[in-house]
Amino acid sequence: MNSNTIEDMAEVRQTRTATVMAAIRGRLAARTLAPGDRLPSIRRFAALMGVSPATVVEAYDRLVAEGLIRARQGSGFYVTGGGLPPLSLAQAETARERAVDPFWVSRQSLDADPAALKPGCGWLPADWMPGDALRRGFRALARSSDAVLADYGGTLGSPVLRRLLLGRFAEEGLSTGPEQLLLTGSGTQALDLICRFLLRPGDTVLVDDPCYFNFQALLRAHQLRVLGVPYTPTGPDVAAFEALAARERPRLYITNSGLHNPTGASLTPQTAYRVLSAAAACAMTIVEDEIFADFEPEPSARLAVLDGLDRVIRIGSFSKTLSASVRCGYIAARADWIEGLVDLQVATSFGGQSPVAAELVAGILAGGNYRKHMEELRRRLAQARRDVAARLAPLGIRPWLMPRGGFYLWCHLPDGIDSAELARFALSREVVLAPGNVFSISQGAAGFMRFNVAQSRDPRLIEVLREAMAGLHAGSVAAAGPG
Amino acid sequence: MNSNTIEDMAEVRQTRTATVMAAIRGRLAARTLAPGDRLPSIRRFAALMGVSPATVVEAYDRLVAEGLIRARQGSGFYVTGGGLPPLSLAQAETARERAVDPFWVSRQSLDADPAALKPGCGWLPADWMPGDALRRGFRALARSSDAVLADYGGTLGSPVLRRLLLGRFAEEGLSTGPEQLLLTGSGTQALDLICRFLLRPGDTVLVDDPCYFNFQALLRAHQLRVLGVPYTPTGPDVAAFEALAARERPRLYITNSGLHNPTGASLTPQTAYRVLSAAAACAMTIVEDEIFADFEPEPSARLAVLDGLDRVIRIGSFSKTLSASVRCGYIAARADWIEGLVDLQVATSFGGQSPVAAELVAGILAGGNYRKHMEELRRRLAQARRDVAARLAPLGIRPWLMPRGGFYLWCHLPDGIDSAELARFALSREVVLAPGNVFSISQGAAGFMRFNVAQSRDPRLIEVLREAMAGLHAGSVAAAGPG
The missing domain is CATH 1.10.10.10 (Winged helix-like DNA-binding domain superfamily/Winged helix DNA-binding domain)
Known part of the structure; x- marks a missing residue:
C-alpha cells in the first residue's frame, strides 16, 4: 500500500x-x-x-x-429493492476466517472434528448423558404401536409428555392447564415461533448482556432491534431494566432465570419482583428459558411462577439433560397465545413435534432413573467446576462468580488479553473456545471467556491457553494465529 | 333486526x-x-x-x-403500531366453527379422534407404513454410539443419509456435491427456511391453483403476495405462467412436479422446459417439492434435473413413505445458498436435524426392504385408486384425471354441490374431508374434493357422502349441519 x-x-x-x-x-x-x-x-x-x-x-x-x-x-x-441478495446472517468466507460473532461458536462447536477440544461448546459430552436410559427408550419405541411409529400426532404434541410437564410445573407452584402447553421441535424453535407470533421486524427486544449467543443470532434473523441489560450476580440490573423499559417500550425480554447462560448467576426473588413490575408497567412480554432448570440444586426464583403465565412465557427443552439428538422443546403460555402458536407451527413445520421423540423423553422423565441421573450430574459438575477453576487460576483466569449449578464458568481473563484473539489462536490448535463478546450485545466482554467445565478436563487445554496467552502478551499472535 | x-x-x-x-x-x-x-x-x-x-x-x-x-x-x-395484537393466521373461535381455510384440513386431520374417518388427510394409515423396518431401526439405534444418541450432530446433518440421497439423485442424472445438500427438521421446515432466506414480506410468489393447502398457510405466515397459476394435466398452464412471470416478476414458484398435490398430475418434459425458460427470463427461483417422488412408477420430468440445481431448489422428506413421526427433510440447492441456509437453521433451530431421525431414515433407505416396501405400496395404491373411484362413481363424484401413482383422487362433485358445505356436514359425522377451495388461491374449486384413497376404504364414508349430498340437494343442510 x-x-x-x-x-x-x-x-x-x-x-x-x-x-x-x-x-x-x-x-x-x-x-x-x-x-x-x-x-x-x-x-x-x-x-x-x-x-x-x-x-x-x-x-x-x-x-x-x-x-x-x-x-x-x-x-x-x-x-431500490431490485436484485437484492438473499438474507445473509454472517458475511463469511470460510468457516475459519469468518468473524468471531454469535455464529462462530455455534458452527465451530457443531462441526468440530471429533478430536478437537470444545470447552466453548454449550452441551455435555455424550458419555455424561444417560446412555442406558436412551437405549432402553429406543428398545421400548421398537415395541410401540404403528400410530406412534408412523403418524404425525396431534397439533399440541404428545399428551403423555405434556401431562408429565404439567405435573412438574405444579410441583413448583405453577398451576397450568393442558391448553397452555405446546410441544415444539426444540427449545430454539419454541423461541423462534414466539418471535414470529409476537414481533415484527424493527420491534425492540431486551436481552441480558451477556446472554446466550444464539438469542442474538435468532433475533437478528427476525430483524429486530436488540438492546442489552447489564447482568448482575442477582439477575438483570434492575435500575437499567426499569429505565430501558420506560424509555424504549420493548415488546419482549428474553432471559434464563435459573443458572443464567453464560454467567451461571440466578435471579433473586427481589429482582424477579421488580423486573416483572417494570414489564407490567409497559405491557412487555417476557420469555423465560428453562433449559438449565434441572441443573439447579433447588429451584431459584422464577418470573413465570410469580406471574402465573400471564405475561411470562416459559420455554424449555431436554437437550442439556437427556439428548440433543432427540429433539424436543415446549412452550407454556396463555391459552389464547397457544392457539395462535399452534396455527403458526402447523404452517411452518406441519405437525411440529416428533411423536417418537416426545414418547422417548416422556419414558425417561417418568422413570425413576431420571432423578438419579440428574443427581449424579449435579455431583459431577460441582466437582468439575472446582477442578477447572483450580486449573485456570494459575493462568490468572478467574470465575466472575462461582455458580451454584450447571456447567459454565464465566471467567475474567488477565488484563490485556482479548478473548476473540485467544479463541482464534486456540482454533488453530483444534480447541474451540467461547470468547466473551459473542455473548455481549454491547461488545463489552472482550476480557471474558465462557468455559464448559465438563468439556475442559483435557490437560491440552491448559497448555494451549498458556501458549496463546504468552503469544498475546508478546504481541506475536498475529503471526502465530490463523489470520 | x-x-x-x-x-x-x-x-x-x-x-x-x-x-x-x-x-x-x-x-x-x-x-x-x-x-x-x-x-x-x-x-x-x-x-x-x-x-x-x-x-x-x-x-x-x-x-x-x-x-x-x-x-x-x-x-x-x-x-400506529401501538398495542397491536399478536400475529393471527386464522380468526378462529373453536376448532369446529373456524373457517374452512387451509388450516381447517390440517388441524381437523391432525387432531381428529382416532375413530374418525380421514379421507381428507394427507398421509397413509399407520398400518400401511413399514412398521417392521421402523422397529428394526429403533432396535439398531439402541445399539448405536453415545454420540449418535446424545450429541447435536453437524450443521449439514448426517453424512450417511446425505451420501445416500446424493447417490439417489445421481441415479436420476442430477449430479450434486455434498456441499449442496442440507438436512432439515421436515419438508415443511425446508420450505420455511427457503422463504426466510430468499423472500421478504410483500414479495410475490407463484403457486399452482390448486396446490397443497399448507403452501398457502406457510406463505401467509411470511406475509407474501401469492398468485395462482392454473394447473393442467401436463403441469402449470404455460401461457398463464409466462404471462404472470413477465408481468408480476415473482421471486419464487413452488410446485410438486411428480404426482402433483392435489391433482395427481405430473409435469411433462415440454412443460418443464417452458416453465424453466420463463423462470430464467425473469430471474425467478423455483422450489420443487419431491415429497411424492417415490410413489411414481417411474420418474417423470423434473425441473431440478433439467436445471442442474442452478435456479431450482429441491426439497423433500420421508413423511409419506416411512414415517411422519420420525421427522426429517432436506434441501438440495446451490452451495452458496446452502451456506446461508445453514446459518439460518442454526439461528432458528440450533443444529436443525435430529441425528437419530437421520440415522433411522438412512438405515431403512439403505436396506433392500425399502424398495420392496415402495413396490408393495404402489401396487396397493393402484388397486385402491380404482376401487375408490368405482365406489364414488354412483354418487356422481368423478376423478378429474386418473393419476399414475400416489394416494390422491382430485374429484369433481355433481353440479350444485359446494365442497365446503359437504365437508362441514361430514365433520358433524366424524368424517374429515378436504374441500377443493382450501387448495385454491382463486377460490375456484368449490366443486372439487380431494380423496385420499388409502383413507377412504370404510363403507361409512359413502353413506355419509350420500346423506350429505341428499341434504345439500334438498337445501336442508343448514339445519342438519353444525352451523
Missing part, C-alpha cells in the same frame, strides 16, 4: 472502491439496509470506512449501475 | 360498529394492515362492510381511542 506509481494508486483506489461496495452489499444482505432506506451520506461513510469521499461516490455510482441503489435529486442514495 | 324502536336501533348501530372494529382488528392481527399503513377510506370501507359511513367513523374513532390507529389531518387514518 506504500506504492506511489500511478498504476499502483489506481489499483489501490479500485480495491478501496470494491471494499466500500462490499460493505454496502453486506448491509443489504444482512438487511440492515432495506428497500427504501437511505444510504449513509457520502461524507459520513467515507469517514467510517477511512476512504476519500471520491471513493464512496465511485462505489455508489457502480451500485446504481447494478440497480441495487438509486440517487434521488438532492436527497442522497436509496435502496 | 327489523325492530324500529330507538333503543333497538342504537343496539344495531352498536353491533355494527363492533363488527367494523373487529374487521379492522382482524386485519391488524393477520398483518394485512401493518404499522404505518393507511386504513381503507370511510366511504370505501362502509361500502365493503355494508354499513353507513357514520358507523365506520364511529368504529375508527374508537380504535383511535384505543391507540391502534390515528388520524392524520386531511389524509385519513393510519396504523
Whole structure:
C-alpha cells in the first residue's frame, strides 16, 4: 500500500472502491439496509470506512449501475429493492476466517472434528448423558404401536409428555392447564415461533448482556432491534431494566432465570419482583428459558411462577439433560397465545413435534432413573467446576462468580488479553473456545471467556491457553494465529 | 333486526360498529394492515362492510381511542403500531366453527379422534407404513454410539443419509456435491427456511391453483403476495405462467412436479422446459417439492434435473413413505445458498436435524426392504385408486384425471354441490374431508374434493357422502349441519 506509481494508486483506489461496495452489499444482505432506506451520506461513510469521499461516490455510482441503489435529486442514495441478495446472517468466507460473532461458536462447536477440544461448546459430552436410559427408550419405541411409529400426532404434541410437564410445573407452584402447553421441535424453535407470533421486524427486544449467543443470532434473523441489560450476580440490573423499559417500550425480554447462560448467576426473588413490575408497567412480554432448570440444586426464583403465565412465557427443552439428538422443546403460555402458536407451527413445520421423540423423553422423565441421573450430574459438575477453576487460576483466569449449578464458568481473563484473539489462536490448535463478546450485545466482554467445565478436563487445554496467552502478551499472535 | 324502536336501533348501530372494529382488528392481527399503513377510506370501507359511513367513523374513532390507529389531518387514518395484537393466521373461535381455510384440513386431520374417518388427510394409515423396518431401526439405534444418541450432530446433518440421497439423485442424472445438500427438521421446515432466506414480506410468489393447502398457510405466515397459476394435466398452464412471470416478476414458484398435490398430475418434459425458460427470463427461483417422488412408477420430468440445481431448489422428506413421526427433510440447492441456509437453521433451530431421525431414515433407505416396501405400496395404491373411484362413481363424484401413482383422487362433485358445505356436514359425522377451495388461491374449486384413497376404504364414508349430498340437494343442510 506504500506504492506511489500511478498504476499502483489506481489499483489501490479500485480495491478501496470494491471494499466500500462490499460493505454496502453486506448491509443489504444482512438487511440492515432495506428497500427504501437511505444510504449513509457520502461524507459520513467515507469517514467510517477511512476512504476519500471520491471513493464512496465511485462505489455508489457502480451500485446504481447494478440497480441495487438509486440517487434521488438532492436527497442522497436509496435502496431500490431490485436484485437484492438473499438474507445473509454472517458475511463469511470460510468457516475459519469468518468473524468471531454469535455464529462462530455455534458452527465451530457443531462441526468440530471429533478430536478437537470444545470447552466453548454449550452441551455435555455424550458419555455424561444417560446412555442406558436412551437405549432402553429406543428398545421400548421398537415395541410401540404403528400410530406412534408412523403418524404425525396431534397439533399440541404428545399428551403423555405434556401431562408429565404439567405435573412438574405444579410441583413448583405453577398451576397450568393442558391448553397452555405446546410441544415444539426444540427449545430454539419454541423461541423462534414466539418471535414470529409476537414481533415484527424493527420491534425492540431486551436481552441480558451477556446472554446466550444464539438469542442474538435468532433475533437478528427476525430483524429486530436488540438492546442489552447489564447482568448482575442477582439477575438483570434492575435500575437499567426499569429505565430501558420506560424509555424504549420493548415488546419482549428474553432471559434464563435459573443458572443464567453464560454467567451461571440466578435471579433473586427481589429482582424477579421488580423486573416483572417494570414489564407490567409497559405491557412487555417476557420469555423465560428453562433449559438449565434441572441443573439447579433447588429451584431459584422464577418470573413465570410469580406471574402465573400471564405475561411470562416459559420455554424449555431436554437437550442439556437427556439428548440433543432427540429433539424436543415446549412452550407454556396463555391459552389464547397457544392457539395462535399452534396455527403458526402447523404452517411452518406441519405437525411440529416428533411423536417418537416426545414418547422417548416422556419414558425417561417418568422413570425413576431420571432423578438419579440428574443427581449424579449435579455431583459431577460441582466437582468439575472446582477442578477447572483450580486449573485456570494459575493462568490468572478467574470465575466472575462461582455458580451454584450447571456447567459454565464465566471467567475474567488477565488484563490485556482479548478473548476473540485467544479463541482464534486456540482454533488453530483444534480447541474451540467461547470468547466473551459473542455473548455481549454491547461488545463489552472482550476480557471474558465462557468455559464448559465438563468439556475442559483435557490437560491440552491448559497448555494451549498458556501458549496463546504468552503469544498475546508478546504481541506475536498475529503471526502465530490463523489470520 | 327489523325492530324500529330507538333503543333497538342504537343496539344495531352498536353491533355494527363492533363488527367494523373487529374487521379492522382482524386485519391488524393477520398483518394485512401493518404499522404505518393507511386504513381503507370511510366511504370505501362502509361500502365493503355494508354499513353507513357514520358507523365506520364511529368504529375508527374508537380504535383511535384505543391507540391502534390515528388520524392524520386531511389524509385519513393510519396504523400506529401501538398495542397491536399478536400475529393471527386464522380468526378462529373453536376448532369446529373456524373457517374452512387451509388450516381447517390440517388441524381437523391432525387432531381428529382416532375413530374418525380421514379421507381428507394427507398421509397413509399407520398400518400401511413399514412398521417392521421402523422397529428394526429403533432396535439398531439402541445399539448405536453415545454420540449418535446424545450429541447435536453437524450443521449439514448426517453424512450417511446425505451420501445416500446424493447417490439417489445421481441415479436420476442430477449430479450434486455434498456441499449442496442440507438436512432439515421436515419438508415443511425446508420450505420455511427457503422463504426466510430468499423472500421478504410483500414479495410475490407463484403457486399452482390448486396446490397443497399448507403452501398457502406457510406463505401467509411470511406475509407474501401469492398468485395462482392454473394447473393442467401436463403441469402449470404455460401461457398463464409466462404471462404472470413477465408481468408480476415473482421471486419464487413452488410446485410438486411428480404426482402433483392435489391433482395427481405430473409435469411433462415440454412443460418443464417452458416453465424453466420463463423462470430464467425473469430471474425467478423455483422450489420443487419431491415429497411424492417415490410413489411414481417411474420418474417423470423434473425441473431440478433439467436445471442442474442452478435456479431450482429441491426439497423433500420421508413423511409419506416411512414415517411422519420420525421427522426429517432436506434441501438440495446451490452451495452458496446452502451456506446461508445453514446459518439460518442454526439461528432458528440450533443444529436443525435430529441425528437419530437421520440415522433411522438412512438405515431403512439403505436396506433392500425399502424398495420392496415402495413396490408393495404402489401396487396397493393402484388397486385402491380404482376401487375408490368405482365406489364414488354412483354418487356422481368423478376423478378429474386418473393419476399414475400416489394416494390422491382430485374429484369433481355433481353440479350444485359446494365442497365446503359437504365437508362441514361430514365433520358433524366424524368424517374429515378436504374441500377443493382450501387448495385454491382463486377460490375456484368449490366443486372439487380431494380423496385420499388409502383413507377412504370404510363403507361409512359413502353413506355419509350420500346423506350429505341428499341434504345439500334438498337445501336442508343448514339445519342438519353444525352451523
